[in-house]
Amino acid sequence: MHSLPDDRTARAKIRDEALRLFGERGPDAVTVRDIAAAAGVSPALVIRHYQSKDGLRQAVDEHVTAVFEAMLTRAVGTGDGDPLDQAALPTLAEAMAEFLPADSPIPSYLGRLLLAAGPVGTALFRRLHEVSKDALAALAQAGAADTGADPDVRAAFLLVNDLAVLILRPQLREVLGVDPLSGDGMQRWATETLSVYRTGLGGNTDPT
Amino acid sequence: MHSLPDDRTARAKIRDEALRLFGERGPDAVTVRDIAAAAGVSPALVIRHYQSKDGLRQAVDEHVTAVFEAMLTRAVGTGDGDPLDQAALPTLAEAMAEFLPADSPIPSYLGRLLLAAGPVGTALFRRLHEVSKDALAALAQAGAADTGADPDVRAAFLLVNDLAVLILRPQLREVLGVDPLSGDGMQRWATETLSVYRTGLGGNTDPT
DNA sequence: CACGATGATAAACAATTGTTCAGCGTGGTC
DNA sequence: GACCACGCTGAACAATTGTTTATCATCGTG
Numbered sequence: 001m002h003s004l005p006d007d008r009t010a011r012a013k014i015r016d017e018a019l020r021l022f023g024e025r026g027p028d029a030v031t032v033r034d035i036a037a038a039a040g041v042s043p044a045l046v047i048r049h050y051q052s053k054d055g056l057r058q059a060v061d062e063h064v065t066a067v068f069e070a071m072l073t074r075a076v077g078t079g080d081g082d083p084l085d086q087a088a089l090p091t092l093a094e095a096m097a098e099f100l101p102a103d104s105p106i107p108s109y110l111g112r113l114l115l116a117a118g119p120v121g122t123a124l125f126r127r128l129h130e131v132s133k134d135a136l137a138a139l140a141q142a143g144a145a146d147t148g149a150d151p152d153v154r155a156a157f158l159l160v161n162d163l164a165v166l167i168l169r170p171q172l173r174e175v176l177g178v179d180p181l182s183g184d185g186m187q188r189w190a191t192e193t194l195s196v197y198r199t200g201l202g203g204n205t206d207p208t
Numbered sequence: 209m210h211s212l213p214d215d216r217t218a219r220a221k222i223r224d225e226a227l228r229l230f231g232e233r234g235p236d237a238v239t240v241r242d243i244a245a246a247a248g249v250s251p252a253l254v255i256r257h258y259q260s261k262d263g264l265r266q267a268v269d270e271h272v273t274a275v276f277e278a279m280l281t282r283a284v285g286t287g288d289g290d291p292l293d294q295a296a297l298p299t300l301a302e303a304m305a306e307f308l309p310a311d312s313p314i315p316s317y318l319g320r321l322l323l324a325a326g327p328v329g330t331a332l333f334r335r336l337h338e339v340s341k342d343a344l345a346a347l348a349q350a351g352a353a354d355t356g357a358d359p360d361v362r363a364a365f366l367l368v369n370d371l372a373v374l375i376l377r378p379q380l381r382e383v384l385g386v387d388p389l390s391g392d393g394m395q396r397w398a399t400e401t402l403s404v405y406r407t408g409l410g411g412n413t414d415p416t
Numbered sequence: 417c418a419c420g421a422t423g424a425t426a427a428a429c430a431a432t433t434g435t436t437c438a439g440c441g442t443g444g445t446c
Numbered sequence: 447g448a449c450c451a452c453g454c455t456g457a458a459c460a461a462t463t464g465t466t467t468a469t470c471a472t473c474g475t476g
Contacts, residue, residue, distance in 0.1 A: 009453095010453080010454085026236075028234075028236045028237065029236060031432080031433060031434085032433075032434060032435085033432095033433075033434095041454075041455090042454065042455045042456075043433095043434085043435085043455095044435085044436080044437090044454075044455060044456080045453080045454060045455075047434075047435060047436080048453085048454080052434075052435080053433090053434065053435090114376075114379065115323065115375070115376075117378060121379070122379065122382055125376075125379040125382070125383060126382070126383055129383045139409070145409040145410055146409060146410025148400055148403055148404075148409075148410070149399065149400070149403070150396050150399065150400050152383075152384055153384060153396045153397060153399075153400045154400045154403075154404070156380060156383060156384060157369070157397070157400050157401055157404065160368075160369070160372035160376055160380070161365070161368070161369060161372070163372070163376070164368035164369070164371070164372055167323070167375060167376075168322070168323070168333075168368055168371070168375075170325060171322065171329070171330065171333040172364060172368070174330055174333070174334070175333060175334055175337045175360075175364060176360055176361060176364060188358050188361045189361060189365070191357065191358065191361075192356055192357070192358050192361045192362045192365050193365060195356055195357070195362075196356075196362070196365065196404065196405065196408065197404065197408055197409045198408045198409070199407070199408045200404065200405055200406045200407045200408045201347070201353040201354060201356075201405045201406070202353055202354025202356070218423080218424085239462080239463060239464085240463075240464060240465085241462095241463075241464095249424075249425090250424065250425045250426075251425095251463095251464085251465085252424075252425060252426080252427095252465085252466080252467090253423080253424055253425075255464075255465060255466085256423085256424080260464075260465080261463090261464065261465090
């Protein structure tokens with residue numbers, strides 16, 4: 001990422017197609033020949049640029065992580081204006097919808113990254129848990145929420161609720177009839193989650 | 209060797225080892241030779257009994273689905289005593305902890321089944337969503353909860369909160385320092401989720 | 417004892433996959 | 447023109463993997 005002449009043609013295209021295919025089917029189900037064909041190059045060129053398939057996977061990992069990190073800082077950065085409102089917590093999916101094109105392969109790849117065993121996914125998950133804990137603490141300090149008896153678990157609970165939309169996107173789309181990362185789907189999802197976060201599931205919570 | 213019921217044959221052992229390995233690494237990362245070695249038999253015998261690796265995978269799918277289905281009916285069956293209390297909803301993980309040994313490979317395999325694209329996982333997810341919807345409706349009818357403005361989405365929300373423990377178990381264990389499917393972990397997780405389900409995240413919910 | 421039936425195996429086969437290697441075309445420079 | 451650096455490729459290689467085939471051992475039974 002330093003001083004290479006230009007990332008312009010074949011090399012970047014290989015990485016982008018790999019990102020897309022990895023996100024769709026998972027790295028194990030994608031062959032070097034698949035990637036080469038999708039990028040319109042020969043399999044040998046893929047290896048020539050990235051040494052190995054695993055090298056390519058690492059390059060995609062780093063690229064996706066970098067994009068996501070930039071997105072994170074921008075997302076929490078914008079929260080400074082009105083630091084804590086209803087939208088301060090479930091911003092992960094919303095940030096993706098805002099900063100990425102609707103057909104971006106990054107959400108899918110991120111979902112796989114978080115699921116796969118490995119240092120990258122683990123670090124990413126831990127990072128997100130920290131962000132979640134910080135957000136919860138900020139909400140609590142502002143009196144907009146309570147950290148609960150077990151702040152670590154509560155933050156993890158909030159986090160996985162957000163990640164579920166990434167990880168189970170195909171299944172949710174199948175069952176709900178709408179892509180949970182689309183505008184409409186996010187609206188419906190956010191409404192319900194915020195409702196629960198605000199007042200719980202409802203019902204006769206207090207016998208007044 | 210011979211005293212046990214006729215389920216500890218080589219055939220069953222192959223299936224059980226396949227279930228375990230598939231759950232640990234995913235079917236694509238497990239070779240027929242791996243399974244054969246784990247079961248103490250030859251690779252040829254694996255094929256002889258199940259025709260193909262995919263046939264074995266289907267057999268494991270059916271076995272896991274059957275076990276899970278039995279678990280589901282027993283779990284909702286026990287709910288008849290005191291039909292709806294605090295424990296009526298997030299029973300999925302608890303049912304597993306109750307009906308399965310602590311080191312059972314079934315939760316992991318189920319998690320993968322729900323994530324993988326394919327008819328079995330899709331059907332399973334749809335089935336669970338129905339169960340979740342029914343449970344929510346029952347809670348609502350008893351006045352213990354509200355179906356919300358969007359019952360389908362609310363039921364899906366509750367479902368994925370439960371599934372997250374299955375799907376993200378390694379990551380949660382890593383971050384929280386406790387297996388969320390162990391007794392201790394489930395206790396902590398259930399406490400927080402029920403707290404949120406009951407009253408929301410807390411804080412100054414109304415600006416009096 | 418012979419003898420199938422049963423259950424299991426070793427060895428080979430064919431296809432796939434990651435990777436290497438020798439070389440080809442093209443464009444800039446002397 | 448000669449040359450050479452560079453981006454790229456086609457074909458081959460080696461390892462892995464799912465699967466087949468031909469064979470072996472064992473055991474209850476005539």
